[in-house]
Amino acid sequence: MTKKTDGKELQKQLAWEFPNIGKEAPEQREKAEKYCRDYKGFLNRGKTERECVREAVRMLKKAGYKPFDRKASYEPGDKVYYVNREKALIATTFGKRPLAEGLRINGAHIDSPRLDLKPSPLYEKDEIAYFKTHYYGGLRKYQWGTIPLAIHGVVIKKNGEALTLSLGEEEDDPVLCITDLLPHLSAKQNERPLKDGLKGEELNAVTGSLPYEGEDIKEPVKLGVLALLHDRYGITEKDFLRAEIELVPAGKARDVGLDKSLIGAYGQDDRVCAYTALTAEIDTKKPEHTTVTILTDKEEIGSDGNTGFNSDYVLHYIEDLAEMEGVPVRDVLRASLCLSSDVNAAYDPTFSDVYEKRNSCYINKGCVLSKYTGARGKSGSNDASAETMAKVIAIMEEDGVYWQAGELGAVDVGGGGTIAKFAAHMNIDTVDLGVPILSMHSPFELASKLDIYNTYRAFKAFYKN
Ligand code: MN
Ligand code: MN
Secondary structure: OOOHHHHHHHHHHHOOOOOOHHHHOOOHHHHHHHHHHHHHHHHHHOOOHHHHHHHHHHHHHHOOOEEOOOOOOOOOOOEEEEEEOOOEEEEEEOOOOOHHHOOEEEEEEOOOOEEEEEEEEEEEEOOEEEEEEEEEOOOOHHHHOOOOEEEEEEEEOOOOOEEEEEEOOOOOOOOEEEOOOOHHHOHHHHOOOHHHOOOHHHOEEEEEOOOOOOOOOOOHHHHHHHHHHHHHHOOOHHHHHHEEEEEEEOOOOEEEOOOOOEEEEOOHHHHHHHHHHHHHHHOOOOOOOOEEEEEEEOHHHOOOOOOEOOOOHHHHHHHHHHHHHOOOHHHHHHHOEEEEEOOEEEOOHHHHHHOOHHHOEOOOOOEEEEOOOEEOOOEOOOOOOHHHHHHHHHHHHHOOOOEEEOOOOOOOOOEEOOOHHHHHHOOOEEEEEEOEEEOOOOOOEEEEHHHHHHHHHHHHHHHHO
16 A cells, blocks of 8 residues: 555646646747648638638748549559638648548647628718728627727639728738717717627728818719729729628737747637648648648637538548548448547636636647537537547647646536537537637737647647547
8 A cells, every 4th residue: 555655756646737848848938839820820720711721821832732533543652632612722632541440630720709890881970981891700709899800711703703902911002990979979879888898880890081082072072983993903992792701800829928838829729720720731741641721711600600610521522532432431431530620719818717727728738629519518519529538639649749637617607519419410420629718709819839830730640540
């Protein structure tokens, strides 16, 4: 029997706490710093799902990936990609084992909360022109006032030509802005609950203030803006009806903290998992199991729509793979392992009461494995099996990946979902894995470089096996 004096030793053997990587593996600081340099570039170039797809395709082509052709035959190590309607993407590295032994599937999402222009957005009120917006995803509206907003999107012109818009990211570009009241006049607004600090129909972005010069006409400021849009892009008011235009926080990803340990940027939910998944996919050479890396759209509004994970596009892709090998797709799905790669809420000491300390994820403790998400009694959750948890933990520990476990906040405080349940719906063993985030869904989300680097390491280990 263990003696009393051996308590510390026994505690080390029997109890478990996740370590801080900065303390346990300081040598990773430099590696994480280096890895995150390109990640910041990815965030700056990919501020919408379409831009992320374009950037991903550029990276994949550079790494030798070819468009997927279901009539072709592929060898272990061959690399292909498939684009779904410019807004979602799947990449594969063919593995050594037959598909009946399962795929290694990794799904992250590339849409982020933002302000979409309404179909008929432009109006003038009291000699100021505005764009009307409709928020996309779960955002806290009051956070989106008085910050510079950039315009990103696409207009499909009458002749079918696709016009790509990106305005507000260069230093001398103009930006748009949603106004808010000055403190001197906000006594009444201050009484509103925080969720109504700015209301949905107050998310109107200032678009111009100069009237069209010359003759006396109705709504001259609106016309001034329309004239500028026509000069610059050749579009008219009607073209907004054939467009997807998104207002996102303008500006680049930045290092945060005097020690530069964090990255602050818009859209890290979930481009942080998209980038780590994509680079791990690219760096996988001749895996055991065939990989399926999915960068999907529409997660923030429930994964619906034909570019969202709840559409059959992923299933159809896997069906194509299965048919190529002449194996029933259900056998492939049943044997597969899927990471639903999404962020989780990092413990925030300033708002500690919404977390349960023992079961929260922490900055600098590595990627977070979330057995379940959902709300209330795990409603809407995948709730991964013990067997699935064991498999994924073993994969990470074999490669010395720093990981932690976490729930999304304390019980009954709130909740949220991911794509996990849709993967599980296909009869695939699935679990959530991702990066802890502070200020999630805000215009400037924070993530730790060490956590990002270890998420990449987790995905590499996952694909290798
Ligand atoms: Mn997410
Ligand atoms: Mn989200």
